[in-house]
Amino acid sequence: MSGRTAYGRWGAGRLPAQGPVLVTGASSGLGRECALELEALGFQVLAGVRREEDGEKLLTESLHDRLRPVVVDVTDEASVRACAERVEREHGGLRGLVNNAGICVPGPLECLDADQFRRQLDVNVIGHLGVVRAHLPLLRRSRGRIVNVTSGLGKAAVPFLGAYSAAQFAKEALNDALRRELAPQGVRVCVVAPGAILTPIWGKVSEAGERALDGVPAAVAEPYRAAFRAFMAGNAQQAAASRTTPEDFARAVARALTDARPRTRYWVGADARRMGRLARLLPDPLLDRRFSGIAGPAAGPTGRRPR
Ligand SMILES: NC(=O)c1ccc[n+]([C@@H]2O[C@H](COP(=O)([O-])OP(=O)(O)OC[C@H]3O[C@@H](n4cnc5c(N)ncnc54)[C@H](OP(=O)(O)O)[C@@H]3O)[C@@H](O)[C@H]2O)c1
Numbered sequence: 203m204s205g206r207t208a209y210g211r212w213g214a215g216r217l218p219a220q221g222p223v224l225v226t227g228a229s230s231g232l233g234r235e236c237a238l239e240l241e242a243l244g245f246q247v248l249a250g251v252r253r254e255e256d257g258e259k260l261l262t263e264s265l266h267d268r269l270r271p272v273v274v275d276v277t278d279e280a281s282v283r284a285c286a287e288r289v290e291r292e293h294g295g296l297r298g299l300v301n302n303a304g305i306c307v308p309g310p311l312e313c314l315d316a317d318q319f320r321r322q323l324d325v326n327v328i329g330h331l332g333v334v335r336a337h338l339p340l341l342r343r344s345r346g347r348i349v350n351v352t353s354g355l356g357k358a359a360v361p362f363l364g365a366y367s368a369a370q371f372a373k374e375a376l377n378d379a380l381r382r383e384l385a386p387q388g389v390r391v392c393v394v395a396p397g398a399i400l401t402p403i404w405g406k407v408s409e410a411g412e413r414a415l416d417g418v419p420a421a422v423a424e425p426y427r428a429a430f431r432a433f434m435a436g437n438a439q440q441a442a443a444s445r446t447t448p449e450d451f452a453r454a455v456a457r458a459l460t461d462a463r464p465r466t467r468y469w470v471g472a473d474a475r476r477m478g479r480l481a482r483l484l485p486d487p488l489l490d491r492r493f494s495g496i497a498g499p500a501a502g503p504t505g506r507r508p509r
Contacts, residue, residue, distance in 0.1 A: 217460045219243035221344065222293040224285070226276055226333060227303030229256035231401030232351070232451045234263075236300060239452035240459070241269040248289060250274040250303065276303050276329030286336040295344035298459045299337050301330045302351040304369075306407045308434065309414035310426040310497075311364040319365050326369035331376055338389070345388040349458045350377040352395045354469075354477030358489060361497040362426075362433050381466065392464050394454045395478070397446055397471030404441040408434060429498045446471035 223240055227233035228249035237249040237260065247269040251257045257271025274285040289296055307314065307322040334348060341348065355363060356370030374393065381391035411434040415423035454468040469475040480492060494500060 215462050217462055219245050219456065219460055221297030221346075222246040222248060222289060222295070223298035223300065223459065224248040224250060224272070224289060224296060224333075224337065225300040225302055226250040226274060226330075228260060228271075229253070231403055232396065232399065232448050233300075233302040234260065235448035236302065236452040236455050237269060238263060238265075239449070240298075240300075240456060241266050243456055243460075244268070245297070245459075246270075246293065248272045248285075250276075250285070274333075276333050277324045279332060282329075282332050282336045285333075286340065289337065289340055293340075295346065296337055296340035297344050297346045298349065299334065299341060299346065300349045300351065300455055300459075301333060301373075303329070304351065304403075306363070306366045306403060306410075308363055308366065308407050308411045310362055310430060312422060313415055313418045313426065314365055315417065319368075322365040322369050323372065326366075327372045327376070330373060334376075334380065338384075341389050342387055347459055347464065348380065348384075348389065348391045349455055350380075350391070350393050351455075352377070352393050354395060354397050354471075354474035356393075356395060357478045357481035358493075360493055362430055390464050392458050393467045394451070394458055395467060395469050395474050396451050396454075397469075397474030397477070398437075398441045398444040399446050399448055399451060399471065400441045400444055401448060404438055408438055426497070429496065433496050440473075444471065444473075446473075 219240070223245045225233050225237045225240065225247060228237040229251040237247050241247045241264055245268065249257065249260050249269055249271045251260065251271050251273060252275050254273060257273065260269065260271055272285050272288060273281060275281045304326045305322065307318050350373055352373050353370045355367045356374040359367035359371070377391060377393050384391055415427060415430065451470050454470045458464055458468055469478060480489065484492065
């Protein structure tokens, strides 16, 4: 089959959009859009949600009877195992795994306690790897694909999103290692890295940002307070003004799953692409200068802040 679509030409250079695909974090934002888009294209979509009611809501939005919600919390090994067992029972294999579920824990690193930092890594890194491990036998059987959702912040860390950046850097490293480990087994692995896209994550980040400085003594919070507040406000504005849409993201995931020769990386949005380029080309001092407005000007050699 071949023909023109929003993605270019199906046929030569494209694989058919068929077979089961699991999308984690499909209750909202990018995962939701992606699940509905992949269903529309022809995939059998297993839409990962943490609550039954989110699955029911998604079903009311599904138009093609090819989407089934599956309850999976990526930090809960039993639920991940149950998900893999269900995929095995109902489909026998897996054509694609989209590791999209994620959270963002904002705050100056000095103000985050170990539990907050652990939660960030539990969801975005350790949970993600657990999902990969549980589904690899099924992906191997189908010569399937893994799509890891990272971010522009997986290549350059900005102040006040250090925990999130650390998780994205780690996810990038896992992606590279998995890509090289699994290539001989016929499982392709690639990254989809979006820039700012307006989704519910930004509301959650703003709320968490409000509380980020509350848990530490005022003397610890004070040096950061004004700059952090300005950063959070700027971030929210950037997301609201972003011209990149969840549909752009869903299209990139679809390409990663159907390109006959998938790229190793699909950037989504000019800001993400720019971040990747800056991180690759600029030496550290120039990158520092690029981000210097965020946390405030650097102290001079005497340790005093410039006036
Ligand atoms: N939006 C952006 O600007 C942007 C930019 C770069 C990268 N990203 C990445 O894109 C991905 C999706 O973000 P989004 O903007 O769509 O955020 P979102 O609207 O907040 O969606 C996050 C999804 O992850 C799920 N999730 C959270 N913790 C989970 C857990 N323990 N187990 C399973 N699912 C869990 C959430 O489920 P619940 O509803 O149950 O909490 C939700 O479905 C994230 O990995 C994020 O880092 C987003």
